[in-house]
Structure formats: structure tokens, C-alpha cells
Amino acid sequence: MVIAGGGPAGRALARACARRGLVTVLIDPAPARRWRATYGLWADELPSLPGNAVACAPSTTLAFGTAPHVLDRRYLVVDNAGLRTWLDGGYDVVAGTVSGVDHGGQGSSVRLEDGRVLAAGLYFDASGARPRGDRYEQTAFGAVLPAEDALRLVDSPDTAVFMDWRGSEQGFLYVLPLGDGAVLVEETSLARKPGLPLELLAARLRARLKAVGLTSRGREERVRIVLDVPVPRRGRTVPFGAAAGLVHPATGYSVATSVRLAEPVADAVARSWERGPGAAAAAAHGALWPASARTVHGLRRHGLRALCGMPSEMVPVFFDLFFTLPIPLQRAFTSGREDAPATVEAMSALFRIAPWKVRKHLIGWRALRRSR
Template identity: 35%
Template sequence: MASRTHLTDALVIGGGPSGLGLAAELAACGLSVRLVAPHPPRPFPATYGAWLDEVPAPVRPCLADVWTDVRAYTGEDPTPLLRPYAMFDNARLLDTLLTRAGPRLTWTVGMVQHAEQVGEGWEVTGAGGERWRARLVVDAGGHGGGVTRPVRPHGAALQTAFGLVARFDRPPGPPGGMVWMDYRAGHLPPDEVRAAPTFLYTMHLGGDRYLVEETSLIARPGLTRALLERRLHARLAAQGTPPREIETTEWVAFPMNTAAPAPGPVLAFGSAAGLVHPISGFQMVGALADAPGVACAVAGALDMHSPTQAVRAGWDALWPPERRAAREISLLDAEALLALPGDMLPAFFRAFFALPAAEWHAFLSPRTGAGAIARTMLKVFAHAPNRVRVPLARAALGQAEVSGRALRAAAGVG
């Protein structure tokens, strides 16, 4: 039997930016932290983009690119979004978070298999028989969770994307800019668009290099890698911009509809805690913004109370009542999008981006209250064409209980 290690204040499961971000903040609050991940520290493999105004100040030096020409296509003409968009340098982000953590963080390579409460603390078992002891456990183990089990109402609804970084003889997107969403699909049969809508996402990386991704916003079941790869190359060929030299490829698949977790003995964080935005799919910058407050609440309660109370304090900081209500409404919105035929999504987003900028900005923000989210969706419904309203109304009626809560939240009740 493997020997037990010394007791740490917190054990964090997961080495992604959310888990490391919270581990760093816990360490900065004076706690000893063990982070357990299947790999040693390495630059995060995914591409992380974010609205510039939502990037926390401490990690702004980690940005690789910022675009001011940001546009969406919900028809033939572009809609300027007039909101700068950024992409992270993942190696720089990793170094920044590790520096923030300092010597109070121990990074342990392993895989957590089991966690058991023992007295006022925890004994955590690794897949290789390792034993780690900690006063409290944080599950930042990604979409599947480490020791918690995220709940997805009606089954997982996935965002999937296939992308590549390549060199192009002709630019596949605006030089010097980025396209947040391009739903133009004249190269596809209408029935394919209706059944499985996808859009193009592009970033100019300088010179003749671009990142291009074919994305399914949300689907149940999710679209396959093979389909999205085929769609991407068909789109690029149709617009006369096939890649000349492919440098890397990327496959993205994650659930969009994880419910807010109930309080429990383990503190869930990041995507394991249902922090993926059900409409945009954003999560990482929101988690980095949440981390200092959650860590402060945990450390303060751990200093004064039991580990159980410290976990509850962290959960309360992450999930105040208004945010839990907002999550329910956002899940309703996700179900409405799932019910919308694919050829109607461009009209939906045309109405969405026609809103005052402050309103659609707030709708996509991770901390917007329940009432504001519900009112925004009602405005989109009011301004959308009738052919879009009908399936949205049917979806709302199919979720009558949640719809009632959404309307009460919009009115400031409950």
C-alpha cells in the first residue's frame, strides 16, 4: 500500500486553467494546495478566446492577440459587433498562474480515483494506489467531473467544433480581424442546414496564417468530428480559400447544459460546476474572474470554521441565489435553441445582435442576473420574425415550470 502524504489544506482535481486558477488563488490566500492532474504543467491545449472587456486584469498580459474588427454574418452583409475580442497565449497564462500560486502549490501527476471523508478531512486515492490527505477537496476535473457527477437536464447538449491553423493563399476571413459567427451556408443543401446548422469562426493570426473552425453551437446529440471537418473544407473550397499548408488541427466537444450543482461535501469549480455559458460556450475567463472571491471565502471560513463550512462558503460565493436563478433561465434558453430549426438560427441571431449593445453584452456575461437574462430573451422573441417565434414559444411551453420561474425572475419575484 502506498504511503500517505502530509496533510494539505486543499486538494484540487484538474490541471486546466480553471482548476489552476482557483488553486493559485487558494495558495495566494495562504493555504497549502495540492493540485492533481494526469500530466505535469504544460501549456493548455485548447484555444481560448474572450471578449476583451471580460478578461480579468491580472491575466491581460497573457493575451496573444486582440481584434477590434469583430463581425458576425447572419446574412450576406456583416454585422460589426464593435466589441474587441482576444485570444490567450496559453504558455504565458500557465506561467502567470503558476507564479501566482508560488511555493504553496504542489503539482502532483496522477489521476484521482476516489475521495472519502475521514473525520474533519479527506483521504483521496489515486489510480496508482497513491494516498493524499487534505482538509477539503475541489473538483475542477473538467466536463465529466473528477469525483462529482455533473447533471445535464434531458441529457448532454454539446458544442462541437473542428478547426485548423493554416496558411492561405487567399484570406478565409477579414485580414486583421476575426469573425465570431458566420452562418452563411449557400454551399450546403437546405435540408442539411435545417437539420444540423454550423457556422464558421475565423481569426487572423498575422501574415497568411488564420485559425478557422466549423462550429455547431449546440446539439443533442453533438455533431461528429468527421462531419465538421468535411463541412469546414467544403466551406473553404466554396469560398475559394482552401488552406495551402495546415499546421495544426483542433477538435472541441463539451456539454453546454450542466445544471448548477447543489451544495455538497466537495466544491465543484469550472466546467465541472456548470459554469459553461449555455449560449456562447464561454467558461474559462469567467472561472478566472470567480476564483479570487471563491478562494477568499474558502480561506476565510477554513481559518474560522470547519472544512465543511469552508466548502459551503465557497459554494455560496460561487452560486448566490440570483446566479442559480440565472442558470435555470439560461438552460431554458439553451433548450429553446435546440428546438429551433437550423435555418432559423441566422434570423434569431440577427434579432439578438440588433439589441442595444449593453443588453447582448450582458446576456453573454457569466454574472448577469436572472431578470436581465429573461427580459433580453423576451425582447429577442418580440423582434424575431414569426417563423422563429413559433418554435421558441413551443419550446417555452414544453418547459412550463422553468418558464414560470423565468418570468417570475424577470418581474423580480422569487
């Protein structure tokens, strides 16, 4: 196995393949580089995550549309070093960048920019989704503040704010304790095509901080997530992680999904390997995208387009409604990747309780309920 991309998705897949006795090579442009992004996830999405890969488990998670909502669901902030340690081992790492791949009957040749060529039985692309002008993106600009400064934005340094639309219809504030006496505050644009420029989000964050007497004086974080990736076509190159459309189109989350799916994908490859590379690639794609997952992905993309079509003043109202849904329905839409009936129920329940000013932008969701 040759896997391009040394982030959490690529390393999770490399570990899973190696543990099944598959000789595995991971290609990483900068193997020693630390992961700088801040990753959060719901604990029920990845119950196997070890304690040393958790930086912080906030005592309370809140969301604000126009009113506060306490989310009765455990949220975790990932310790990147611990996550990487958990995912490392059993495979070789090659420093380099893939420039091209040639597929043959017995395998593939993976060409690197420096001229080296690696022979591969099966090639996975876990190098991420490329920004394109015709795809929705979520962008964000964040600053890391001392916890005492963040108390001007939240009541407790142990509180996570999943999203806060108060005071703005153009974007929301994300507040996340990091477990080391610091807090990440991030100005986030939900979804745009293309995403809002980071410079604009940085200016909004600095203005928000200035309004409560704060200035950004710590580490900064820049985020650009491609949301609207379709289910990839079957082929000899098997995309994985964000490259495979595993980013949730409406939330931007993907790490827990990618790490969790590494195991069944590796199982599928190991079971089918004796039938040849083509069969192994088809099996990997099938493990990633069963019919139920393709259906849910289509529903989520439909939800993304409906949300992006709303007037900006309606978006906080929409989220007020969403966070009044029972937690199982919230979980179904955010995490039920292969549960189409529950996803439809969540969407139709939201449609039923929405006032007409919101409902008219969700009119297609009623059709989804009727066709279930």
C-alpha cells in the first residue's frame, strides 16, 4: 500500500493497513512537521480515541442562535501529539510529494517530485481536498488567548461554544478551551462559494475582540475547508479522508469519520487483495461508500445548499430551531453517516417546527420526507 498524505486520515489508514499485515508506505511532504490545526469531535463519533489523544473535554458545550442552548453531548478537543502517537507505527514514512501515478495490471507506479518512483499494489490519495471556485468552503480565522482573557467572551474557561451567532448574521464565533490554559476563539464563515477571504474574517475577529477590550497577541490559526465534494468515482486511485468527500458538507467535520473508517477500509482491502489491485480498489471504495452513505451524503449536500440559500438574518433562527431538536436527531444529522432514515427524520422534524419564513427555504426537505 502506498498512501499519499501524512495527516490524521492518511496515518489512520496506514496504521490500519499495517496492522492487517499489508506492507504500507506513507508519503508525507514534511514528516516532522507538527499538526497545527485544532481538531474537535463528538466523543460518540470515535469511542476508541485514547485518553492521551484528548487535550480537553469541556464541562459544558453551548450553542447560540439568538438564544443559548446547552448541548447534552460530550465534545472533545484533540491532543495532536497524542493522536499522532496513537496513529504512528507499523508502516514506513517517505518524505516527498507525489507528482503523478501510473496504473498497470499488476499495480501502480507512484512518481515523486524529486524523480523517485515507488511501486504500489494499491495507491490511496489522502492528501486533502483542493479548493476550487465552484465548491462551497468554510473559512475561519482564529487566535489563541489566555484563558483569563477569554472570560470576557464566555462565563467559564471550561466552556466550549460550538457556535455563537449573537451580534452577527455574517458568521459565528467558535470558542474552544485547549486544556493548557489557553482558549481558541475563531471567527467562522459557515459556507460560501468560494469561501470568505481570511483577511476579512481576521478583521471581524479583531473588531469583536476590541469591543470587549481584547487584542490578539498569541498564535493565530487559518482554516479553509472544502465542503461540497461529491462521492468520488471508482478507479484505481482510491481517495481517502477529505479527498474522498468525508468532510461533512454542512459542518466541516471529518477527522473522527476518517479515523473510524480506516479500519473497515483496511479490512476490505485485506479480504480482496488476492483477487488483484482492481478488486482491492473496488472493495475499498465500497467500504467507504455503501449505498446508505451515498444517500446520506446527498441529503447533507442538499441541506448545505438550502442553508446557503437563506437570507443571512434567517441563519441564526435556523440554528435556534436545530438545537431544540432532541439530541438523537441532532446526532443523526451531524454524525449518522449511513443512517438515511434518521437523517431524513431529523431534516423533516426541523421542517415541521420551522416558521414559514424559514420553511420556504427548506421546501425541498418536505419532499424528502414524502419520498422516504
